[in-house]
Amino acid sequence: MKKQMELLYRLQTIDSNIKRSEALQRQFEEEVGRLQAELDAEVEKSTAVRQEVDALAKKHREHEAALKVLEDQKRKVQEKMMAIKTNKEYAAAQHEISSIEQAIGKKEEEIILAMDAVESTKALTASAEAAMQESRRRFDAKKQQAETQLRDYLDDIERQRQARENLLQEIKPDMLKTYQQLHKARNGVAVALADNEHCFGCSMKIPPQLYNEVVQGDHLHTCPHCRRILYVDRGAAEGQQPA
Ligand SMILES: [Zn+2]
Structure with missing residues (x-):
């Protein structure tokens, strides 16, 4: 009977160890999953900021192109003015130039705003990138730990199961x-x-x-x-x- 009691106690010890290893395994898997979701979110955020920088830079280039068109227009009118004979035509050309200049002024303001927007969003890119790197580092570290440590736990569970099988043969x-x-x-x-x-x-x-x-x-x-x-x-x- 003493022997049987001892076997039961050994069985209990093994079952408790298996239960603990299985709980640790679940804990690892949950933690890796949580860090993976965190990393995915950071990647998404970082991508969104980069796309925003690209969109703002494109808008900036469009404003620059529009400014160039306005400046060309102004030059053409100025050239035309050289050949003007009447005061009426001259006044009309001057009026045209002043409205083009107004448009140029407005476009230059838009360019400054667009450049500011690109710069401030670029600053966000750096912090989003840093947050993503940090998230990736955490994920990689945990995954590495899970791969080595978890394998030990799983090996341990396997060994315990084997011992358990043998034990069951001896218990009444x-x-x-x-x-x-x-x-x-x-x-x-x-x-x-x-x-x-x-x-x-x-x-x-x-x-x-x-x-x-x-x-x-x-x-x-x-x-x-x-x-x-x-x-x-x-x-x-x-x-x-x-x-
Ligand atoms: Zn009790």
């Missing part, structure tokens, strides 16, 4: 059935360590008589409070619990 069917029922009903902890007349599954006091019987280990005993199988591990340090 009725003992195993009790274990499995409790494992399911008691949140993955079927075997609780007992020490100093206390159950570590529920932290409650165990009657002295029962505790003595648990220490002797000749029968399977369960905690009167949480119903878990009680086990005294003489080799383990006080307070150690496979949960």
